[in-house]
Amino acid sequence: MEILLIGGLWLDGSVWDDVVPALEALGHRPVPITLPGQGDGSASATLDDQVAAVLAAVDSASEKPMVVGHSAASTLAWLAADARPEKVAKVALIGGFPSADGQPYADLFPLEDGAMPFPGWGPFEGPDSADLDEEARRNIAAAAIPVPEAVAKGVVRLTDERRFDVPVALVCPEFTPAQAKEWIATGELPELAKAKHLDYVDIDSGHWPMVSEPVELARLLAAAATEG
Numbered sequence: 001m002e003i004l005l006i007g008g009l010w011l012d013g014s015v016w017d018d019v020v021p022a023l024e025a026l027g028h029r030p031v032p033i034t035l036p037g038q039g040d041g042s043a044s045a046t047l048d049d050q051v052a053a054v055l056a057a058v059d060s061a062s063e064k065p066m067v068v069g070h071s072a073a074s075t076l077a078w079l080a081a082d083a084r085p086e087k088v089a090k091v092a093l094i095g096g097f098p099s100a101d102g103q104p105y106a107d108l109f110p111l112e113d114g115a116m117p118f119p120g121w122g123p124f125e126g127p128d129s130a131d132l133d134e135e136a137r138r139n140i141a142a143a144a145i146p147v148p149e150a151v152a153k154g155v156v157r158l159t160d161e162r163r164f165d166v167p168v169a170l171v172c173p174e175f176t177p178a179q180a181k182e183w184i185a186t187g188e189l190p191e192l193a194k195a196k197h198l199d200y201v202d203i204d205s206g207h208w209p210m211v212s213e214p215v216e217l218a219r220l221l222a223a224a225a226t227e228g
C-alpha cells in the first residue's frame with residue numbers, strides 16, 4: 001500500500017528517513033511529505049497550503065493510500081479524510097488527535113517574527129521525550145523549522161461526515177490506549193468519538209517514535225495498512 005507520512009510541528013519529510021526503508025522492506029510504498037512552510041522555504045505558508053499539499057499527494061497516489069499524521073499533523077491526515085473520503089483507505093494518527101471544526105490548528109506556543117519556533121525541551125519533559133538520548137534531542141532541535149503563524153493559527157474546517165467512515169488507527173506512544181479511550185469517553189476527542197472504525201495501536205516510546213523506534217513504528221504501520 002502507498003503510505004503518506006506527515007510529520008508534526010517543526011518537522012520536514014526527513015524525519016521519516018529511518019521509517020521509509022523499514023516500510024519498503026515490508027512491501028509498502030512510503031511517501032514522506034514535506035509541508036509548505038516546514039521544509040520548502042515558504043515562511044508565508046498557510047494551513048490551507050499544507051492541506052493542499054496533502055491532498056495533492058492523495059490525488060496523485062496510484063491507489064487509495066493510508067494517510068499517516070504525527071502529533072498536530074493528525075489533524076492534516078483527518079482533513080484529508082474529510083476532503084477525500086472516497087480516496088483515503090485509512091488514517092493513522094501517531095501521538096495526536098484531530099482538532100474539531102472551528103478550532104485553531106496548533107496555536108500552542110509563543111510566536112516570534114511571524115512564526116512558532118520549537119520551544120525547547122521544557123514543555124516535553126517526561127513521557128514525551130524520556131526515550132530520546134541527548135544526541136536525538138540535539139538533532140531534533142537543530143533541524144526544527146519554525147511553523148508559520150498562518151499555519152499554527154489556521155482554523156480547521158471539516159465539512160463531510162463521510163470522514164467518520166474512514167478507518168482510523170490511533171498509535172499510542174507517550175499515552176496508553178486505555179488513556180485514549182478515557183479521553184474519548186469523557187468527550188475530549190469528539191472527532192474520534194464519531195469514528196466508526198477505530199483501532200488502538202500501542203507502542204512503547206515517547207512522542208517521536210519515528211526517531212526512537214522507527215523499525216517498530218514501521219511494523220505497526222504496515223500491520224495497520226493491511227488490516228481491513
